[in-house]
Structure formats: C-alpha cells, structure tokens
Amino acid sequence: MWLTDELLFSFQRCHRRAYLDRYGDLEYCDAPSDYLLKLRQDSLAHRREILQDAVIHEADYPRSNWAAGAETTLTLMQQGVERISRGVLLTEYRDGVMLVSCPDLLVRHPGESVFGDWMYVPTDIRLGKRPKLDYQVMAAFHAYVLAAVQGAWCDTSWLMLRQRGPYAVDLVDLVPRMEEILYACAEMLIAQREPEVFIAHNRCDLCHWYSFCYGLATGDRHLSLLPGVTPSRYVYLKQMQITTLEALAATPVRELEMLPGFGPAVAHKLVHQAQATLNQEALLNPSLSHGALLELVTHRRLPTAEVELYFDIESAPEQNVVYLHGVLVVDRGQGHNTFYALLAETPEDERLAWNQLMELFQRYPDAPIFHFCPYEVQTVRRLGELFGPASEVVEDLLTRFVDLHDWVTQVALLPVESYALKAIARWLGFNWRDAEANGAQSIFWYAQWLQTGDRAFLESILRYNEDDCRATHCVKDWLVAFITEKVQEIQADQGH
Structure with missing residues (x-):
C-alpha cells in the first residue's frame, strides 16, 4: 500500500478526506471549482518561476509509477547531480505500507551518505505566504524518507514560499510531530476505518468530497452543521451521547457548562442554537438579558x-x-x-x-x-x-x-x-x-x-x-x- 506525501497532507486537514482518497468511490467526487483550478495553475507557475534559472535534472518516469520514479531518482543521486526535480523517494514503513515522498527539489550538499561525500536536502515549493504547520510537517516527511534512502539525516528541510522566499524547517521539533501524524494515518489506512463525517466549512469548502460528505451530514442532521459545534466540542458531546439536534436541544445547560472548551456562555448558546435549528425559528440570544437588549x-x-x-x-x-x-x-x-x-x-x-x-x-x-x-x-x-x-x-x-x-x-x-x-x-x-x-x-x-x-x-x-x-x-x-x-x-x- 502506497502512503504518499499528498495523502499525508490531506490527512492533516481531514482524516476522512485521506480515507476517501484511498478507498472512496471516485464517482462521488466533485469536479474542481474554477477557483481551485486557478490555485493549481498559480502553484505551477510559482514552481516554474522558482526552478527556471537553475540547472536541474528532472527525474523522468511514467506518471504515478512510483517504483520507476524512485529508481530514476536513486540513479541521479548516485551520480551526484546538483539538483533533482520530480524526484521520488521510497521506503518501507510498516505492515506493507510504503512511504512515497516527492519533494519539489533535491539539492546536493557536502556531507556523508551512502552515495559518498555528498548528501541531498529537500525543498518544497508552496504557494502560501506563511510557513503553515501542515507545510512544515510535509517538509519533515520529505526529510524522514530521504534519510532512509541516503542513510543520513540532513540538518534541515526547506520551504520555498511565495513572496517570502526560503524558510528553514526545524526538524528537531517537527519530525516527532510528523511521526505521530504518520502513524495515525497508516493505522487508519491499514484498518480501513472510515472516519465520521464532520463538516467544517473553513476546511471543507474546496474539498472534492464536499458534496458527498455534506449530503451524508444533512441527511443525518449531523451536529457539525450547527454553528459553535467545533471538532473538540463534538468529542465531549459524543462522550455524553449527545449526537442529535433533539438531544442537544433538550440538554440542561448546566450539564455542558463544566465541559472543557464550553463554559456558561457557550453552553447556553449551543443548546438554544439547537432549539432554533430544530424549530426553524429565530431566537433572542440567551446571553443577552432583557435589560442588556434595551440598553443596546x-x-x-x-x-x-x-x-x-x-x-x-x-x-x-x-x-x-x-x-x-x-x-x-x-x-x-x-x-x-x-x-x-x-x-x-x-x-x-x-x-x-x-x-x-x-x-x-x-x-x-x-x-x-x-x-x-x-x-x-x-x-x-x-x-x-x-x-x-x-x-x-x-x-x-x-x-x-x-x-x-x-x-x-x-x-x-x-x-x-x-x-x-x-x-x-x-x-x-x-x-x-x-x-x-x-x-x-x-x-x-x-x-x-x-x-x-x-x-x-x-x-x-x-x-x-x-x-x-x-x-x-x-x-x-x-x-x-x-x-x-x-x-x-x-x-x-x-x-x-
């Protein structure tokens, strides 16, 4: 089973997306929106701009043929070429899972590796302006797989960001965090354990599984569709077996007030939000007293x-x-x-x-x-x-x-x-x-x-x-x- 960097990146943002990318029926995928296509075009243009002035050896292999790509990349690394683009790095992980890393660029540096007195350092080219955590985790993943291939760890892994330029990722801090995420992703894929639907519009809106997941959520009137029900709060609601609108609407506020991340204001708001949604009517915000409303x-x-x-x-x-x-x-x-x-x-x-x-x-x-x-x-x-x-x-x-x-x-x-x-x-x-x-x-x-x-x-x-x-x-x-x-x-x- 292939566990690619792209799949691991998806897992960070949504466990369910990674699962569906591996096991889902592609007939249920949404076509990419015009905006998403634009982002992809912009990303490719940014990558071309970064790479255009350097002398680079491009690993040539059939699309998604990871084994062929890894063999071509290894040959170039053994030759000691200065820069490699479209490289593929493979290593065995556990229980038949093979890790696939495709850094945008591998750059030769002085050092000791299985190849001789040189080693390679990975660079990921990202359209974002900030070194977001999920970008850094992926940079750590590239370094992790690369270390297995070349028999040596590089000191850092690099992000090339739009308008900001190169950013050095602290591998000492990021590799342990990446390993936890990697282990959880592999566990899910090996067990073929489908994660529950959870709609978070800030993460889901551009996902190609959005319509499929949203249809399931609306059919079940899932609590993630309720404003204020965050993933962390939903964990506690599930522990209390509060998983429906009816149950939440009928829950005494005092039972929620002491939960982590709730408090009186959130508890009141969630219960009354469930009541408003259940009855399809607008309610006066319960946190606003009559006196406060008149004063406002x-x-x-x-x-x-x-x-x-x-x-x-x-x-x-x-x-x-x-x-x-x-x-x-x-x-x-x-x-x-x-x-x-x-x-x-x-x-x-x-x-x-x-x-x-x-x-x-x-x-x-x-x-x-x-x-x-x-x-x-x-x-x-x-x-x-x-x-x-x-x-x-x-x-x-x-x-x-x-x-x-x-x-x-x-x-x-x-x-x-x-x-x-x-x-x-x-x-x-x-x-x-x-x-x-x-x-x-x-x-x-x-x-x-x-x-x-x-x-x-x-x-x-x-x-x-x-x-x-x-x-x-x-x-x-x-x-x-x-x-x-x-x-x-x-x-x-x-x-x-």
Whole structure:
C-alpha cells in the first residue's frame, strides 16, 4: 500500500478526506471549482518561476509509477547531480505500507551518505505566504524518507514560499510531530476505518468530497452543521451521547457548562442554537438579558436613516489588490436605490477606485455605512494608510460604519449552518442571481478578465457584488424588525 506525501497532507486537514482518497468511490467526487483550478495553475507557475534559472535534472518516469520514479531518482543521486526535480523517494514503513515522498527539489550538499561525500536536502515549493504547520510537517516527511534512502539525516528541510522566499524547517521539533501524524494515518489506512463525517466549512469548502460528505451530514442532521459545534466540542458531546439536534436541544445547560472548551456562555448558546435549528425559528440570544437588549437599543441603536449605504469589497489576496468597492445607496425619502461599482479594471487602477469611493462617501456625509464582518473596516484603514486621506479623516469616516454581523450575532440565534452573509440572507429568502457565485469565484473571474479582456467576467463580478450589497440590506431590514418585535414583547411584559 502506497502512503504518499499528498495523502499525508490531506490527512492533516481531514482524516476522512485521506480515507476517501484511498478507498472512496471516485464517482462521488466533485469536479474542481474554477477557483481551485486557478490555485493549481498559480502553484505551477510559482514552481516554474522558482526552478527556471537553475540547472536541474528532472527525474523522468511514467506518471504515478512510483517504483520507476524512485529508481530514476536513486540513479541521479548516485551520480551526484546538483539538483533533482520530480524526484521520488521510497521506503518501507510498516505492515506493507510504503512511504512515497516527492519533494519539489533535491539539492546536493557536502556531507556523508551512502552515495559518498555528498548528501541531498529537500525543498518544497508552496504557494502560501506563511510557513503553515501542515507545510512544515510535509517538509519533515520529505526529510524522514530521504534519510532512509541516503542513510543520513540532513540538518534541515526547506520551504520555498511565495513572496517570502526560503524558510528553514526545524526538524528537531517537527519530525516527532510528523511521526505521530504518520502513524495515525497508516493505522487508519491499514484498518480501513472510515472516519465520521464532520463538516467544517473553513476546511471543507474546496474539498472534492464536499458534496458527498455534506449530503451524508444533512441527511443525518449531523451536529457539525450547527454553528459553535467545533471538532473538540463534538468529542465531549459524543462522550455524553449527545449526537442529535433533539438531544442537544433538550440538554440542561448546566450539564455542558463544566465541559472543557464550553463554559456558561457557550453552553447556553449551543443548546438554544439547537432549539432554533430544530424549530426553524429565530431566537433572542440567551446571553443577552432583557435589560442588556434595551440598553443596546437605547445607547448603540441600529440606525435607520433617510439615506443608507451598503458596502461590500472584492479583493484578490494573491495580488494584494482591492479591485471593487460596491456601494448600494438606499434613499428611503425618494423611494429608490442605486448601486455604484467602483472598479479597478487593472491592479494599477486601485488608487482610482479608492478615490472614487471616498468621493461617494463624502457625497452622503450623514449616511450610515452598513457592511457585514470586519473586513471592510480593516481594508478601509489599510487603503487609507496607502493612498490617503489622513488617518483622522479615515477614523472619522469609520464612526459611520455598522457591522451587521456583529449585531446579528449579539442579538439573535438563527436556524442557519453558519453566520455568514449567504447563509443568513438565503434563510431570509434572498437569492443571488448567480447561484454558485462566491468570493473565490469572484477572484477567478477577475483573473480571467485580466488574462482575456472579456468583459463578461467583469459583469459577473459586478452582479455578484451588487447582490452581496442587497443581501446586506435585506439582513439589516430583518434585524430592525426582529429587534423591534423583541423590545415590544419585553416592554409589554414589563407593563404587566
């Protein structure tokens, strides 16, 4: 049985993904999204850029024929060539498991090995900007297999990161951690033990098994679909045999309060979140007392003005460019609304789009600016530092910003799988015109526009961003009505 570096990398992020990659029915795999294909293309381009100026011997072998690749690589290492790309390293592990390591680059260094007075050091080329732990674990895996092949340990293993350059991985620290992960992965594969479904959107959304696993989870109404149920908390819920919505909704809060990672606030929220989901109704956040709600409404107030602005940003992190500021101007007095797309058609136009945004905000100096999540505030601060105006002007502008995500999560518990804009707005009945559109797709569309000049990609971005702004407006109107209703109920009770 082959245990490849790619399989081990998947195991770090999701045990179930690694299992399905080995034993799953490929008919249930999702086709890669446009954004994922873009990431793969970007990764290949980054790899070519790193390797283009070096004299490199490429190991030549039929695709996925690991034995042939290992034989070719070993011959090159015995010859003592300076650099080897597409190399394959094999070693026997345990119980018939063979480890397969394919570092992007093997570089010759002085040292003692089975080959003579030289040895090799592995380098992994990664598109990421940070030396994330899973990258470092893989670098340690390459060094581990390489040590078995060349009969000697190298001092370090290297990551070549985008924009950061080379990063030395501390093998003393990482190899023991890698060995624990490797052993667990091999145990799962040998036993053919299928891990339980657990949906974590931050890890699952780009996985090719997502639709398959999500279908199983929704069919079982799995607790991982409930906001706040993290993998670590789920372990404790299972130990208490709380594995269904009904069971969690009926659990006394005090039984959860003392569990590690819970506490009173989390326990209250999880039980009531289960009740909201089970009954498909919005509930007042139990952590917010009646007095606190009245004080929140009195002192902070969710503003309703004659003119309101709804703001959403599109950006490409890889290029570090904000390419669109979308603003929906809602004029309640005139009874109409207008969408403004302040677009940087090229990255060089980023300053122009920013200046247009500042002019639009100045045109409505008293209008509150609604957005969803902190990203807009963070980006406005960053672009203000980059392009002006003065920081005090930007900070004054930011006093008009209202984060609706903050308001929703403080005030309400909703029957949704996450408190992202799409989940909430869709629960309210709002639909995006492009059903599959999302932030990642927008990044792909912008890259395609820059590459092809086809304005259809720009139109898709503008349509998606406008829908985001209108969805934010939808959430705000619902939230005002919800708060008003709850305040009236409290005041009526107090009146009695």
